[in-house]
Amino acid sequence: MMPPWMDAEPDRCLTLNQGPHRVRVAPAAGGRILNWTTDLPEGPREWLVPIEATNWPAHEWPKGGLFPLAPFSNRIRDARLRWEGRTLKVDPLPGHPHALHGQAQRMAWNVIQTEADLAVLEVHHPAGDDGWPWAWSLRQTIRLSVEGLDIELALRNQDPRRMPAGLGLHPYFTACGTRLDATTDWAHEQELALFPRPNRQDSWQRTDTTWTAFLSGWSGHAAIQWPSGPGLALRVRGPLDHVVLHCNAGRYLCVEPATHVCDAVNLAAAGAPGTGLITLDPGETLSVGMTLNIQR
Template identity: 70%
Template sequence: MMPALMDAAPPRCLTLRQGPHRLRVAPSAGGRILDWTSELPEGPRDWLAPIQVQEWLPHEWPKGGLFPLAPFSNRIRDARMRWTGATIDIAPLTGQAHALHGQAQRMIWDVLDATDGSATLGARHANGEDGWPWTWSLRQIIRLADDGQLDIELALTNEDTQPMPAGLGLHPYFTADRVRASAGLDWAHEQELALFPRPNRQDRWLRTNGTWTHYLSEWAGSADIGWPDGPGLALRTRGPLDHLVLHCNAGCYLCVEPVTHVCNAVNLAAHGIPGTGLRTLAPDETLTVGMTLRIQSEAARAV
């Protein structure tokens, strides 16, 4: 069910606390993390650009926090996909030509379990909603450790009777100013729509006053994220998060997004382009991925 407004008002949110670390989750606003803060010796640190508004339209989400991407990540060109020889029209993002970031981050999630240091959320999408002709469910487990480590796990299950194209990812908006990662490929793109892969020759990116995007593949699942001073974060993944999206928007934030497939993968794969990462989930099959963010002073110095 997609509400008229996403609701991130305090009574509807969960707060996880472990020592000097705090995290707020909004189940009724797309299952997203609103903020993640640590009291460090150097002072308080917002690891993510905090979301401070309490409600918004599903297609006008504030650019902050961290949210799940499912059942696909990034864009599907013209909100139209080629699948098993047929053309399927799905709902575009309001005001745009393309479908963007899947349905999960615009849904109301159920709280399945919650403690001081963890939250388990669930969401279910019915066949046909937003034009997506498959039924699926998604589980998200968020864990905050007493050393500040944040771990997120996503599990997407095809509950339909037909195979489904599938992808997962995580979309954080970091307050960091740089990231280091190794990847074999960097996809050429136009207007943030991937076209074809080419060799990647870069391993460091800076948050600048400009706007830029990179779609990386053949990524080993690790990145070091740095701030101007103090500790940084070591990002590590598990499961088939073999692709990485890096995005900077006019210097406002730095997105480092582990994903299972490249932008517009379903259509690129239909045109025979290899290495997109697109997956097919059989009925009752589950795709599971995870990401850990560990506070690490060495990362800040190394990046």
């Protein structure tokens, strides 16, 4: 069963170091990176909004750090997924109508391996937990280098049945803007994707208003920008062809690589093209990666 509270007490966390970089990881709080600090010539830089909380309800996570999205990214409309001719009810986020961000970020993870600059975590989801009918496992590898941070995810279908699957990564950057190339922008309402249309924008800024963009046909590269000093070059590996951009009243800027668009399973069932929905056969694994390197 998913624990009702996430535990990020200091003695339950891991600290990674490499050159000027320091990363804190909370395995018992959704496998989250709580913060990533780099000592720059001009002073320490917090690339992510740091999480200072040490405990929180699993469904009310602090808006900071970086966490994995699995076995789906973003929302499933009305917490119902249309799959192989049936409509399946999964658990919504408490207090909301939709399922959100998958179960992985609300579970306690096991530590498989640790080194000074490396952490390997794993979580196992039994069939039926949170209403998700399939059993799966997810391995996360977090690695620091002198250049920056690298994260790998490997989602394995542990169920005897085919499973709809997706992966994503959800960072809360302290950045002021981003530049990237994507061919498709999805019209949306209340942060639920509706239909694809051509994208004509390549730059987005953190503003005092709240906004979201669902993009597909993404090149897999993004420049993450700060008002001064260096930025980050974001690059992905694997089928992370989609990206979610989100700004909440100027508090942070999210640039979230994902394998599929929001509510992909239902959009695909309705015949929408280009959703990125992936099906995993029993025993099959979906692997992706993201690198964040300092760009001066």
